[in-house]
Amino acid sequence: MNPSSDTEFDYLFKMLLIGDSGVGKSSLLLSFTSHNAIEDLSPTIGVDFKVKYVTVEGKKLKLAIWDTAGQERFRTLTSSYYRGAQGIIMVYDVTRRETFTNLSDVWAKEIDMHSTNQDCIKMLVGNKVDKESERVVTKKEGIEFAREYGCLFIECSAKTRVNVEQCFEELVLKILDTPSLIAEGSTSIKRNIFKQKPQADASSSACC
Ligand SMILES: Nc1nc2c(ncn2[C@@H]2O[C@H](COP(=O)(O)OP(=O)(O)OP(=O)(O)O)[C@@H](O)[C@H]2O)c(=O)[nH]1
Ligand SMILES: [Mg+2]
DSSP states (O other), X not given: OEEOOOSOOSEEEEEEEEOSTTSSHHHHHHXXXXXXXXXXXXXXXSEEEEEEEEEEXXXXXXXXXXXXXXXXXXXXXXXXXXXXXXXXXXXXXXXXXXXXXXXXXXXXXXHHHHOOOTTOEEEEEEEOTTOGGGOOXXXXXXXXXXXXXXXXXXXXXXXXXXXXXHHXXXXXXXXXXXXXXXXXXHHXXXXXXXXXXXXXXXXXXXOO
């Protein structure tokens, strides 16, 4: 996945990060969009948003990535951000079992209730693999969950950046492999064409 600084793009894809508070959603996004070391972040308030331009298989893509708060008090607000997403990344912490069990108890249900896109690609991400000695959820359990719920699956570390690029790349490749999602990516561009403003490679604006 080659970064592209050009603000021209072929497709616009909307992606969403969901999962329990503290699993590392904001850290993953920061790790993907910036080259700074990951510091201890504060819990997200409501929703945050970053843009990244990448070139994949010769296509210039604008990725609009929405980072939601995992805390339950923001659930009503964050649920409205599922609308129109082409990719949803469900994150859990491999060192905290409850963040894994909440995938089926909470997050899969949230997707069923609020996602408007039948073909939306889901990606399951087991984060914090750098803390291997504290791991309580095995890779096999992750693979089985992903198979049952029809998700892609990867384990990664926002801290060491292991598999962070691959996570977004696999999701983007699968979106590009799905004709209805490509069509939506083009439609969004047509809808937004008069609103596009020049932006940096990765930009951020809080939004709640
Ligand atoms: N060791 C380790 N720590 C991580 C990793 N990813 C995130 N963290 C730490 O976990 C804590 C929570 O990370 P966040 O990115 O804020 O978690 P979040 O999922 O965005 O949480 P909410 O915004 O409350 O939903 C922070 O202290 C991070 O530094 C990782 O891969 N490895
Ligand atoms: Mg956060």
